[in-house]
Amino acid sequence: MTLSLSQLIQIAVGAGISSHVVFKRVEPRALPALGMVSAIFAAVFGYVYRDSRRLLHAAVVSTATVNAYIFGLFASIAAYRLSPWHPLSRYPGPTLAKLSKWYMSVWIAKGNRHLKLQELHRTYGSWVRIGPNELSVDDPAAIRPIYSQMFRSLSYQGAPQDADALITTVDKNEHALRLVAWTRAFSAENIKHFRTSAQARTAQLLEILAQKKGAVSLSHWISLWAIDVMGDMAFSGGFETMTAGEDKEGWMEVLHMGALFVGVLGQVPWMRDILALAPAPGPILSFQKFAGEKVEETKKKTGGILKDILSIVQNDTEGGIELSRLQAHADASFIVLAGSDTVSEAMTALMRYLCADSEVQKTLRSELTVAFDGPIEDMDPYTLSKLPYLDACVQEVLRMVPPVAAGPPRWNKDIDTQVLDQVIPAGTTVACPNYAMFRDPRNFVDPDRFRPERWLEGGIGGPHNTEAYVPFCYGPGVCIGKPVAVYNMKLLTASLVRAFALSFPDDFDVKRFDDSYREHNLWVHDELWVNLKAL
Numbered sequence: 001m002t003l004s005l006s007q008l009i010q011i012a013v014g015a016g017i018s019s020h021v022v023f024k025r026v027e028p029r030a031l032p033a034l035g036m037v038s039a040i041f042a043a044v045f046g047y048v049y050r051d052s053r054r055l056l057h058a059a060v061v062s063t064a065t066v067n068a069y070i071f072g073l074f075a076s077i078a079a080y081r082l083s084p085w086h087p088l089s090r091y092p093g094p095t096l097a098k099l100s101k102w103y104m105s106v107w108i109a110k111g112n113r114h115l116k117l118q119e120l121h122r123t124y125g126s127w128v129r130i131g132p133n134e135l136s137v138d139d140p141a142a143i144r145p146i147y148s149q150m151f152r153s154l155s156y157q158g159a160p161q162d163a164d165a166l167i168t169t170v171d172k173n174e175h176a177l178r179l180v181a182w183t184r185a186f187s188a189e190n191i192k193h194f195r196t197s198a199q200a201r202t203a204q205l206l207e208i209l210a211q212k213k214g215a216v217s218l219s220h221w222i223s224l225w226a227i228d229v230m231g232d233m234a235f236s237g238g239f240e241t242m243t244a245g246e247d248k249e250g251w252m253e254v255l256h257m258g259a260l261f262v263g264v265l266g267q268v269p270w271m272r273d274i275l276a277l278a279p280a281p282g283p284i285l286s287f288q289k290f291a292g293e294k295v296e297e298t299k300k301k302t303g304g305i306l307k308d309i310l311s312i313v314q315n316d317t318e319g320g321i322e323l324s325r326l327q328a329h330a331d332a333s334f335i336v337l338a339g340s341d342t343v344s345e346a347m348t349a350l351m352r353y354l355c356a357d358s359e360v361q362k363t364l365r366s367e368l369t370v371a372f373d374g375p376i377e378d379m380d381p382y383t384l385s386k387l388p389y390l391d392a393c394v395q396e397v398l399r400m401v402p403p404v405a406a407g408p409p410r411w412n413k414d415i416d417t418q419v420l421d422q423v424i425p426a427g428t429t430v431a432c433p434n435y436a437m438f439r440d441p442r443n444f445v446d447p448d449r450f451r452p453e454r455w456l457e458g459g460i461g462g463p464h465n466t467e468a469y470v471p472f473c474y475g476p477g478v479c480i481g482k483p484v485a486v487y488n489m490k491l492l493t494a495s496l497v498r499a500f501a502l503s504f505p506d507d508f509d510v511k512r513f514d515d516s517y518r519e520h521n522l523w524v525h526d527e528l529w530v531n532l533k534a535l
């Protein structure tokens with residue numbers, strides 16, 4: 001008996017619906033899906049051709065059957081995702097977000113995810129379904145239970161890469177083993193050693209800026225400073241971008257492309273398989289290769305083991321694991337990512353607020369003048385760490401412009417997770433959106449204004465919920481570079497404010513600058529132009 005076209009199509013739709021069982025709780029991976037479709041095509045083609053001996057006819061019938069299969073599969077997936085049987089059905093959210101992760105990818109690509117999340121929480125409440133299997137939670141009380149119990153989601157592996165870096169390791173046990181060496185790298189003694197490179201680089205930046213006439217792009221120079229500082233800490237002197245006056249090797253550009261890639265593709269992991277087949281599989285891989293070359297080049301120059309983060313992580317295997325060469329290269333690229341753009345973005349934003357508010361700048365300068373009377377390069381770290389107004393400025397800028405704005409996504413793989421009065425079903429990705437929580441008037445009074453005083457004793461009156469404030473994350477995966485980041489920010493801020501009066505040039509449009517901010521996992525914006533008057 002030969003099946004008719006309509007019978008074949010009915011069977012294909014049925015098969016599509018049945019194979020949805022496989023794709024029920026996971027985004028389909030591209031290669032297995034492609035393999036299945038090709039197999040169906042080949043089987044139908046063979047079957048039809050055997051009877052008809054007509055190539056074109058066999059091709060048309062097989063194509064129609066494959067389309068019917070895909071239609072059945074997608075219709076079934078869509079119906080399930082919107083149905084009351086889906087484990088996340090009780091959570092509200094936009095219909096398109098429930099249907100596909102592409103919904104969020106579009107906002108990430110546009111650079112407005114932080115604002116979209118803010119809007120979604122205002123509309124739907126604290127628990128919002130932002131993907132088929134994904135929740136955003138802006139309840140401060142949920143942060144600790146979520147981040148202590150769940151670990152990184154598969155989105156960290158969104159782009160093709162040679163090996164996992166610490167931050168893209170989604171296996172909690174492997175991460176814990178790798179962290180042993182990283183924790184040693186950030187011991188109090190090593191942090192003291194890292195400070196010397198930040199101090200030397202800050203002195204270099206001040207010297208360069210003192211020679212500039214007219215307005216300078218402070219964002220540009222801060223970004224170069226941050227790369228050079230991280231180069232010293234990570235590879236014992238991998239970069240000289242300040243001397244060159246530019247990031248000649250294009251680290252920042254590759255880094256930003258990489259972050260955008262992971263941001264968008266991490267939402268739809270099956271795209272990664274397709275990209276991996278491309279001749280140029282994307283910026284993360286280039287970035288890792290780039291970092292690898294830098295590591296080998298620096299090793300040759302310096303003769304190997306030095307007291308830098310990478311050497312310690314690579315060579316200290318006591319209690320941890322020995323890294324492969326590719327893993328070390330991945331970690332190298334990650335150190336630059338973790339440590340340079342975050343600090344430079346926070347610093348640029350802080351300078352923007354200091355330029356805009358001469359009173360804040362004056363108060364900060366007075367505090368520094370009382371604390372230090374010696375040369376700028378001699379500010380001792382202990383005194384620097386104890387200055388309340390400087391600390392308040394740093395905390396406030398990390399609230400206003402958190403470098404990790406969306407909140408790091410976490411996943412509970414195959415176990416349900418109790419969070420407050422909710423049980424998050426296994427296989428769910430959850431994130432607490434930093435930007436939305438830090439700018440929520442229920443957490444911080446007058447949330448859209450830069451008011452460092454809110455962090456001082458007595459505050460400014462009104463909500464000040466520090467439980468909602470986690471710019472460095474929480475739990476396994478928390479930022480271990482926090483002491484370095486905070487010290488570097490305080491050192492540069494104090495140095496710039498003691499050396500210069502900062503103001504906007506007359507033709508600088510602050511609103512335009514603010515409006516230019518886009519968030520693609522990292523912040524992107526126009527340059528910050530500033531007049532520096534030597535004091």
Ligand code: HEM
Pocket residue numbers: 152166167179182335338339340342343346398402403404408409471472473476477478479480481482484485
């Ligand atoms: C203001 C600056 C910084 C902010 C706001 C920040 C924030 C964060 C956040 C939110 C995470 C968690 C990321 C995730 O799970 O997706 C993280 C991880 C990490 N950060 Fe930072 N960071 C900053 C600077 C630095 C610096 C300067 C370093 C290195 C010197 C550093 C090293 C790390 C490392 C190694 C991790 C991964 C920890 C792990 O996987 O266990 N960070 N950071």
